[in-house]
Amino acid sequence: MRKKSLIIYILLLLPILTYGQIEGEVLKPQGGKFLLKGATLVTVTNGNLENTSVLLSDGKITAIGQELNDAEARVIECDGLYIYPGMIDSGTRLGLVEVGSLAETQDYAEIGNVTANMQALTAINPNSVSIPVTRVSGVTTVLSVPSGGLFPGTAALINLNGYTPDQMYTGFKGIPMNFPSSARRGRWDKRSEEDIKKDVEKAMKETNDIWERAKNYMKLEDAGAELKYYPEMEQLAKAVRGELPLLIEVNKAEDIKNALKWIKEKEVKKAILTGVSEGFRVADEIAEAEIPVITGPVLALPSRNSDRYDAAYTNPSKMLKAGVKVALRTSDAENVRNLPFNAGFAAAYGMSKEEALKAITIVPAEIFGVDDHLGSIEEGKSATLFISDGDPFEPKTQIKHVFIDGYKIPMTNRHIRLYQEFLERSPGLVQ
Amino acid sequence: MLLAQTPKGSVLIQNATILTVTRGTLEESDVLVKDGIIEKIGKDLSAPKGVETIDASGKYLMPGIIDAHSHLALDVINEATAPITAQVAMADVVNPFDVGIYRALAGGTTIAHGLHGSANAIGGQSITLKYRYGTDNPEDLFMKEAPRTIKFALGENPTRVHGRGKNIQPRTRMGVEAIIRNGFAEAQQYKKAWEEYNAVKDKKNNKAIPPEYNLKLQTLADILAGEIIIHCHSYRADEIYMLINVCRDFGVDKLVFTHVNEGFKVAPELAKYTMGASVFSDWWAYKFEVYYSTAYNSAILLENNVITSINSDSDELIRHLYHEAAKTQRYGGLTDDQALSLITINPAKQLGIDQYVGSIEEGKQADLVIFNSHPLSVYAIPQMTFVDGVKYFDINTDKNDQRLKVSPTEMVEPVYLQGEGESCMHGVEFFTNEEASFNHSH
Numbered sequence: 001m002r003k004k005s006l007i008i009y010i011l012l013l014l015p016i017l018t019y020g021q022i023e024g025e026v027l028k029p030q031g032g033k034f035l036l037k038g039a040t041l042v043t044v045t046n047g048n049l050e051n052t053s054v055l056l057s058d059g060k061i062t063a064i065g066q067e068l069n070d071a072e073a074r075v076i077e078c079d080g081l082y083i084y085p086g087m088i089d090s091g092t093r094l095g096l097v098e099v100g101s102l103a104e105t106q107d108y109a110e111i112g113n114v115t116a117n118m119q120a121l122t123a124i125n126p127n128s129v130s131i132p133v134t135r136v137s138g139v140t141t142v143l144s145v146p147s148g149g150l151f152p153g154t155a156a157l158i159n160l161n162g163y164t165p166d167q168m169y170t171g172f173k174g175i176p177m178n179f180p181s182s183a184r185r186g187r188w189d190k191r192s193e194e195d196i197k198k199d200v201e202k203a204m205k206e207t208n209d210i211w212e213r214a215k216n217y218m219k220l221e222d223a224g225a226e227l228k229y230y231p232e233m234e235q236l237a238k239a240v241r242g243e244l245p246l247l248i249e250v251n252k253a254e255d256i257k258n259a260l261k262w263i264k265e266k267e268v269k270k271a272i273l274t275g276v277s278e279g280f281r282v283a284d285e286i287a288e289a290e291i292p293v294i295t296g297p298v299l300a301l302p303s304r305n306s307d308r309y310d311a312a313y314t315n316p317s318k319m320l321k322a323g324v325k326v327a328l329r330t331s332d333a334e335n336v337r338n339l340p341f342n343a344g345f346a347a348a349y350g351m352s353k354e355e356a357l358k359a360i361t362i363v364p365a366e367i368f369g370v371d372d373h374l375g376s377i378e379e380g381k382s383a384t385l386f387i388s389d390g391d392p393f394e395p396k397t398q399i400k401h402v403f404i405d406g407y408k409i410p411m412t413n414r415h416i417r418l419y420q421e422f423l424e425r426s427p428g429l430v431q
Numbered sequence: 432m433l434l435a436q437t438p439k440g441s442v443l444i445q446n447a448t449i450l451t452v453t454r455g456t457l458e459e460s461d462v463l464v465k466d467g468i469i470e471k472i473g474k475d476l477s478a479p480k481g482v483e484t485i486d487a488s489g490k491y492l493m494p495g496i497i498d499a500h501s502h503l504a505l506d507v508i509n510e511a512t513a514p515i516t517a518q519v520a521m522a523d524v525v526n527p528f529d530v531g532i533y534r535a536l537a538g539g540t541t542i543a544h545g546l547h548g549s550a551n552a553i554g555g556q557s558i559t560l561k562y563r564y565g566t567d568n569p570e571d572l573f574m575k576e577a578p579r580t581i582k583f584a585l586g587e588n589p590t591r592v593h594g595r596g597k598n599i600q601p602r603t604r605m606g607v608e609a610i611i612r613n614g615f616a617e618a619q620q621y622k623k624a625w626e627e628y629n630a631v632k633d634k635k636n637n638k639a640i641p642p643e644y645n646l647k648l649q650t651l652a653d654i655l656a657g658e659i660i661i662h663c664h665s666y667r668a669d670e671i672y673m674l675i676n677v678c679r680d681f682g683v684d685k686l687v688f689t690h691v692n693e694g695f696k697v698a699p700e701l702a703k704y705t706m707g708a709s710v711f712s713d714w715w716a717y718k719f720e721v722y723y724s725t726a727y728n729s730a731i732l733l734e735n736n737v738i739t740s741i742n743s744d745s746d747e748l749i750r751h752l753y754h755e756a757a758k759t760q761r762y763g764g765l766t767d768d769q770a771l772s773l774i775t776i777n778p779a780k781q782l783g784i785d786q787y788v789g790s791i792e793e794g795k796q797a798d799l800v801i802f803n804s805h806p807l808s809v810y811a812i813p814q815m816t817f818v819d820g821v822k823y824f825d826i827n828t829d830k831n832d833q834r835l836k837v838s839p840t841e842m843v844e845p846v847y848l849q850g851e852g853e854s855c856m857h858g859v860e861f862f863t864n865e866e867a868s869f870n871h872s873h
Contacts, residue, residue: 100717130716183846193843252846301747303846305530308831309537334716341754344809393809395757419727422695423734429699
């Protein structure tokens with residue numbers, strides 16, 4: 001009898017316990033069909049379309065038009081709202097670090113100088129708290145880049161939704177390379193000019209040796225030779241072959257010129273310059289070489305004390321005007337949400353709003369070769385977009401909805417939940 | 432000490448949209464400045480003979496931006512040798528040649544609070560600077576009306592530097608409280624010893640020996656006497672609450688918390704017992720203490736009536752505090768006046784200088800910035816910046832290279848990878864190339 005009542009008691013308690021664990025609504029990304037009705041479409045590639053609707057199904061933009069209807073689709077009224085393609089940050093550490101100062105959470109830099117085989121995609125944490133913090137801003141897609149030595153690893157382009165890295169991966173990988181730098185690493189870097197020169201020469205020699213080795217590896221591989229396990233070279237050979245582009249990090253003007261020369265001499269098949277903070281000094285040379293550039297952060301100090309105060313703000317526009325293909329990056333992890341503000345500053349300082357928007361949508365999509373599915377609002381492209389009540393570069397603007405690969409993203413994150421809990425704390429002040 | 436007379440200017444700025452911050456927005460109005468002071472605000476004002484007139488039609492005029500937390504133009508900032516170093520002063524290490532001052536002016540910042548670093552529980556005395564760029568005399572930058580201030584620091588930095596670094600207290604947040612309580616208690620005894628001596632020293636046949644003078648304890652006694660405002664580095668709600676309690680026990684109410692990422696969790700207590708919180712607009716997750724923070728911090732604090740400011744703690748960020756303030760409109764929907772108060776009148780209150788600066792009012796010092804569009808727009812570009820009515824930045828006429836001097840031994844100008852500039856732990860932490868460009872270390 002006692003046993004029986006205990007069982008009943010436990011059974012009665014069960015549902016309470018279950019629900020007690022998950023009090024409040026659980027918000028998950030939602031798939032399905034959506035009809036976004038009557039918005040202004042900022043297509044990026046085909047101008048702005050007013051009072052236009054967009055049908056999303058199977059993860060894609062399936063129709064764009066004025067008189068769209070679909071009985072199965074969930075309707076989102078977009079009167080007075082704007083639809084933009086998801087913003088793309090072309091250089092971040094998002095997913096590779098959780099807490100900046102904690103070594104246990106730093107997964108961006110392996111030990112070793114040549115570690116091209118280290119895959120960012122392996123270390124990306126799909127459950128990083130920074131991901132929901134980022135994507136509600138309309139930044140839907142980022143390049144996550146390993147850093148450290150000469151060839152630190154392999155970067156991957158990811159969408160900010162998914163439960164596994166493979167679900168997030170969206171079609172581009174590249175091999176970052178830290179081109180030997182003659183710039184100082186910070187104010188604390190007190191090396192003499194002579195020592196810097198020696199360091200650069202040494203690093204350049206090493207770079208050339210490694211590149212030569214990768215070339216040989218490729219030749220042998222292509223000739224069908226049986227090769228010893230050598231994963232770094234196997235990966236670098238892909239860059240030699242042109243299968244994967246080199247993302248060449250280089251900042252000082254003189255180094256940029258040397259990098260351009262190196263690309264030409266080594267007949268690098270696919271190269272992208274990254275960083276390029278002094279690109280404005282050698283913009284014509286970059287344009288002539290027809291090498292695309294990923295630059296940023298725009299909100300940065302000039303690299304020289306003699307520089308005009310706005311050197312970093314105007315750098316993207318100066319390169320663009322010289323004819324360089326320019327995409328923007330934040331170089332951030334937890335604050336990738338500042339990408340639209342970096343674009344806004346670039347716009348204010350000479351780039352124009354349209355060009356700045358391109359630099360975080362269609363231009364990176366083209367540079368990464370993913371413009372078949374990302375970078376603009378077009379039929380057939382991925383339903384990766386956001387809806388806002390105005391210009392997304394303006395801090396005042398609110399982002400209303402975000403879609404990634406057709407999934408409607410919950411517009412919440414830990415920052416917002418803390419706001420909801422603490423705006424009116426209870427109990428308040430106890431005297 | 433004789434302070435040199437710093438330049439004072441006269442100017443008439445006409446037809447601007449004036450964002451007074453404290454008295455609303457005035458359309459198409461004029462501001463007349465005489466000898467560094469705002470003499471009149473109104474319409475159709477005319478300039479006295481010889482006074483420059485600036486047409487600001489279609490432009491916006493706001494008060495000079497005030498940064499309550501900066502290390503710009505300070506040569507060293509961390510006397511990281513003991514948990515209490517109240518005897519050292521930032522006034523001794525001001526570098527008037529730092530071109531960063533000009534760059535801050537080009538971003539509309541006219542006043543910055545130059546703080547000691549965060550290595551010690553009780554750090555050094557800080558200095559409020561007016562950015563009168565162009566002088567070779569550090570004292571010309573001092574805002575002489577500003578009250579004294581001192582840096583405190585709680586949590587991870589003092590416990591790491593002293594506890595884990597040197598195996599002395601504090602190693603925990605318990606230790607930080609004890610260090611501060613011990614310091615205050617010792618200062619009370621020091622003060623008492625001097626009071627006892629002073630009471631008898633002029634009496635006949637007095638044989639009392641004066642107590643030994645101690646600058647550190649004297650400074651702490653001055654804090655207890657309410658002569659120095661504490662600006663305390665802090666992140667977690669528990670440590671903030673601890674210092675509120677310690678200060679209440681010792682009768683100290685001139686207390687501002689800086690960084691204060693978890694301030695939103697103790698907003699009612701901050702509102703009641705302190706001079707407020709000076710926060711980052713959106714920095715978080717750079718260390719564990721700021722993992723549970725929110726970009727809505729400013730909004731929550733302000734809505735709970737905490738005096739709130741947004742600071743830079745960065746030579747880079749100090750150039751666009753107007754943009755940092757604007758972010759509170761995305762994260763919490765603050766009004767224009769609320770957002771602007773975060774970088775003008777509120778930091779002025781926290782530095783004890785709000786009767787002189789922080790808003791556009793007749794009788795206040797003429798620290799002013801002209802923007803081409805509303806300063807909370809991402810497209811806004813500062814056009815001119817005035818300190819005491821003197822124009823220190825003009826986008827149209829200034830030359831590009833604004834260095835005041837170039838080292839004669841410098842053969843090749845150094846080129847730096849873009850980094851953060853100064854921060855709280857400067858001179859204490861070592862960071863690698865990648866960390867310098869990606870991580871904050873405040």
